[in-house]
Amino acid sequence: MTDNTRSHRSLYRSLLTGLAFSTAIGLSAAHADAITVYTSYEEDEIAAFLARAKQDMPDLDVNVLRLSTGDLHARILAEASNPQHDVIWGWAVTSLIDPRIGELVEAYTPAGIDRVAEQFRDKDGKWFATTGYMAAFCVNNEVLAAKNLPMPTSWADLLKPEYKGEVVMPNPASSGTGYLMIASIIQMMGEEKGWQYLKDLDANIAQYIKSGSRPCNAASEGEFAIGASFALRAIKNVDEGYPITMVIPAEGAGNELEANALMASSRNKDAAKRFLDWTISDSAVNEYYNWKEIVTVKGGTMPEKFRKAGLPEDIASVMWNMDFAWSAENRGPVLERWQRELER
Amino acid sequence: MTALTADRAAPAVRRSRRNRLAAMLPAVVVGLPLILFVLFPLAHILGRSFSTPDGFGLANYAAMLGNERFLRITWNSFAVTLVSAAVAIVMAYAFAYAVQRSTMPLRNLFRMIAVLPLFAPSLVQAQGLVLLFGRNGLINRSFGLGIDLYGYWGIVIASVLYVFPYAFLILSAALAVADARIYESAEMLGASKWRAFRTVTLPATRYGLAAAIFVCFTLVITDFGNPMVIGGDYTVLASEVYNQVIGQANFEMGTVIGMVLLIPAAIAAMVEKRVSAKQYALISEHSRPLVPQKDRLRDLALLAVAVLISAAILSIVLVVVFASFVHLWPYRMTFSLRHYAFDVQNGIQPLWNSIYVSVMAAGIGVVAVTAAAYVIEKFPSPAARGLYFLSILPAAVPGMVLGLGYILAFNSPSNPVYAIYGTLVIIAIANVYYYHAHGFLISGTSIKQISGRFDEASATLGGSRRQTFAKVTLPLLFPTLVGIAVFFFMRSMVTLSAVIFLITPNTQVAAVSVLYLQDRGATNQAAAFSVCIIATIMAVLLAVRLLLNAMGHRNVSLIR
Structure with a gap:
């Protein structure tokens, strides 16, 4: 019984110490x-x-x-x-x-x-x-070689039928990187052509991945040939040793x-x-x-x-000049339309 | 059998009014924290779901529920959830049966393997599946099968692995105790083994089965991690909550779906009474514990099942452990320790924070869920059903929604809880209530099996209810309590979803370090850090094992 009481007391004490300790942490901020x-x-x-x-x-x-x-x-x-x-x-x-x-x-x-x-x-x-940060493709060299595919250089290239099922990009409804990609495409091609492009691209997309960096990681691991992601992730994965090439879309990189x-x-x-x-x-x-x-x-x-x-040394030369106010204002309607017409 | 069924009702009969009032007191004591840490945050979430640009109203619900897309993803959710839950339950029942009711060898090892996914950070499971079954995974590379995992089946496989240990823990608690006399009678009456299983074992585990079904169902339907990693384009309700809340910062729509996800919990609370009314106590004053007898054929069959399931669980974890020790999977398969040179901020301090949080969560969790289960079972009061609902409700709440609710409810200097806001304590509490339903159902499954006759007998002998609890119920429950503490400990070490909203610069936990590493692209380092977390948990479990042995509880297994 005494043992029991003692253990209760020590439990109580350790709880109190715990509380005091954590309050101290809170206060130090x-x-x-x-x-x-x-x-x-x-x-x-x-x-x-x-x-x-x-x-x-x-x-x-x-x-x-x-x-x-x-x-x-x-x-x-x-x-x-x-x-x-x-x-x-x-x-x-x-x-x-x-x-x-x-x-x-x-x-x-x-x-x-x-x-x-x-x-x-x-x-x-x-x-x-x-x-x-800006959009870039991570292209897996080994997958390209194994499937005998050419190296893409632009968004337009991604429409080529031979890439069917080999392209992954972020889902714009869950990822900011995904949204900046489709916003830049609509901004540079115009409303009508932009949406038409997204629809055509959809035929080649294997998955809209719900994260901005995962498409690059998936391409790095060889799960898919091309992962649309952002440049820094590509640079880091190249540095880590993955057999990938970073491709900045020739039309200009959304950012x-x-x-x-x-x-x-x-x-x-x-x-x-x-x-x-x-x-x-x-x-x-x-x-x-x-x-x-x-x-x-x-x-x-x-x-x-x-x-x-x-x-490239001169980053500005490859960046699309984003209209951020447009991106922020149109986020709701663009995503709503994207989900209605393109989300699977 | 009839006598046993009557067991439960007996003490409730003829209660004086004063007794009834006294019976309300425990309900209040148990109810208050549930109201504070479950109902109050959820009420804030509920409020958000009605908030529209034109004031308070049902517009969000109309917009969400009237959408054809919503119907489609609801269907997707059910298609994934029902199949995963059914498969997981069958597997877990067989596994728990093998561990509890057979004499197959290495039962303690199998227990440990069964719960391994509970203390592997979610990254491990996702990474393991891709490394094994991905388009460029080990299996496709070795056999050229061209399996495409992403999509419906990917989510189902990942979900089954995810919920299996939860179902196992509940069913294992349900199968842990049995009265040998019933099985002897069945045998004497000439019942076949199969008939005895169908007419004795299955009904006796009815409550556990119902609890396990509920837990599997809610776990799968609220999980967005597996659909995100392995689901490809297959969208479910939980990933839609993520899209709305995190992808578009649209709390209103996100919380509408959050509220819809609570429906299963409400249904479960409604049918609970009918299920548990048919549950009879398994241990009474006359009972003799069932000791599994040798049966070569049965044991061999069960061993085969256990080995198969264990192999599936282990292969996923081991492939990640293996990959963390090679230079660059799958391109440069030479041994390397480079992923273990962690350069994440605060080094291993978050690991200590996690241990601290997890020990706290284990302590608070055991007390909270056992008290709730005990009071609901032994102190019938008009509030019991409400308490039951609150106890299981958190299971239906996605972690991120609960985390948001905690901010909305407690981030205000006028709230008394604010004193612990921003500390490790609130993280521990959030973990306790996030996993409240699971702990509660394990506890309840055990408590229901202890006959109410003990209370009567002890009352006849002049013992108080407290004495019965301390001398009879508690010792009978002890193994379950250890199991629940271990459960809370393991989950708190790795859980992320609600925690994300409660961490501060000073309260970093290990799971967040894994997330940091993963977010910055150091996936292999993240895997290596996860391996360290797994190793830490195993070390702690070993220490507890030695402690229990030293205290003379050699027969109590850490995992029930």
């Missing part, structure tokens, strides 16, 4: 010179960027939560009544333009904003984009910007602004160049592995 940042940058990128930030601002604790673009969108909206973060960093502009998000952020013009060309920032000052913004609810705005200023500093920009295929601020040099994977 509220420290004065600490900010919480929500981002969709990939985890290895964050680590490199933050190492730079720590060097430049040793007294600022930057606590980062990383979630994919869609997960983060849902999370920020759900937390809207009591936001838990100070800054949005490196998050898809198409999501940031969502008016429900617009209500949560506050206009801020960071020091040195002139370095960012006007097309890459909001005219009301609510966001500015420093980086971005998405990754933008930064200040939360209106931030309780530590000075620190948050300091961080936002830092995101366009030389130091940060140089680090972006090591990781991102699109950097909106001049400076830095492209790393060797990007060049080796086939990324």
Whole structure:
């Protein structure tokens, strides 16, 4: 019986300790010179960027939560009544333009904003984009050889009957990358021709995969010959050793910007602004160049592995000039039509 | 048999009014946390489903349910769910029967293999299936079969593997105890083995079977992971919830489908009474535990079944383990440890967080589900059916919907729960309530088998209900409790869906590290990290095993 009581008491004590411990964790986030940042940058990128930030601002604790673009969108909206973060960093502009998000952020013009060309920032000052990513095909060399298929170079090439059942692309209803692809196609070909193209392409599509990066991974693993995805994933998979070629569609690559913004609810705005200023500093920009295929601020040099994977020095020459406002406004109707006419 | 059936009803007869009031108290104690952590968040979700641009109304439901596409994907969901659940139940029943009622060798090993998918991060299962059965998978490469896994059958196969361990745990609890006397009578009356199985074993596990069917059904219909990875273009309700909530940040439409998915839980709660009314207690004061006798033919047949199922489960996990140790599957098959050089942020700290969360979830989970099952079974009150509904309701809620509900409900400084919001504790609690139904049904399956006569007998001897609970019920339940704690521990180590919405920069858990690695394209590293999680869980289970042995519970298996 005594044993029993003792074990109860110790259980109770360990529960209490547990509670105290976790409360302490919760409280430490509220420290004065600490900010919480929500981002969709990939985890290895964050680590490199933050190492730079720590060097430049040793007294600022930057606590980062990383979630994919869609997960983060849902999370920020759900937390809207009591936001838990100070800054949005490196998050898809198409999501940031969502008016429900617009209500949560506050206009801020960071020091040195002139370095960012006007097309890459909001005219009301609510966001500015420093980086971005663009669409690219991952083409598996071994599958091409085994099936005796030519190397595609453009969206138009993907209509060739010999690729039937060998092309995978993201489902635009579940993936932002998928949406930027069809948005860019409609923007560059026009409403009527764009939809006709998507219908023709549908005949060759093996699967609309419900993720932006998985089509490239599927092609890398040899599951399919061609996976429409984004350039960075192709570069990383080439670097990992997969027998794939990155192909940037000749018509121009659809792209998405990754933008930064200040939360209106931030309780530590000075620190948050300091961080936002830092995101366009030389130091940060140089680090972006090591990781991102699109950097909106001049400076830095492209790393060797990007060049080796086939990324041109002048990125602007292969990028389609996206109309982000159009993309955000038409997302609902475009997806609705896509689901009605093309989703299987 | 008639006497046994009467067992349950007896103590409920002739209750004084004061007793009835006293009986409400446990219901309140058990009900409050369920209301707080299940009903309250879901009420917020429900509210969202009625919110339209023109105010509160049914427009979202009209738009979603009136859509022809919705009917098609509902049909898809049912086509996948019914077939997967049926296959999984048959397999799990045979496997549980083999483990509990035969004398085949290595039964403890088979138990461990059966639950392996519970503590393998979902990445492992998905990756394993593609590596084995994909268009460029091991089987197609070796035999040139040209199997195309993606689509309906891919989802069914993946779903069966996914729900098998849950069904096994419930059915295993149902088959764990039996009264040898009934089987002896059946034999004496000249019943064949098959007839004894049909007329004794099957009816005796009725409640467990119903619970397992419910669990398999809800698990498959709410799962979007398998359809996403292996489903190709086959869209189901759960992936549509994902499309709406994550793909398009459209909570309103997503929650409408979330609400539709609750219907199976409501139906299950309604038929529960009829199913459990026919369930009779298996252990009473006169019973003698059934000790499986040797039967060469039967044991051999069951062993074959167990080996086949185990091989299927193991091959999927092992191929991933193997791939994590080669340079680059399938292109450079040389041994390499390069995927184990983790460079994910915070290193292995998230693994410690996960262990902490999982131990907490195991502790809270056992108490919560056992209390709920015990109170509902032994303290009949008008609230019992409501409690039952709340207890099984979480099974019908997709994890991401529950996670959203937790944010909407608790992210407010005026809410008392806010004190633990953003900590590891809320993650543990979310895990407990996300898996509440599964733990509850395992617990309930066991409790229902313990005769109410014990309460009577102990009352006659002047013992209080508390003494009966401590001296009779608890020891009888102990093996099940260990099993439930292990269940909560294993799931909390790897579960992601609700957790995604509750993690903060300071409360990273191991499953999230796997997701990070996967998201940034380091699939092989993600697999390697998953292998480490599996190894950690096995190490913890081993430690618990040694602890139980040291405490003298050598016969209690960790997995019931």
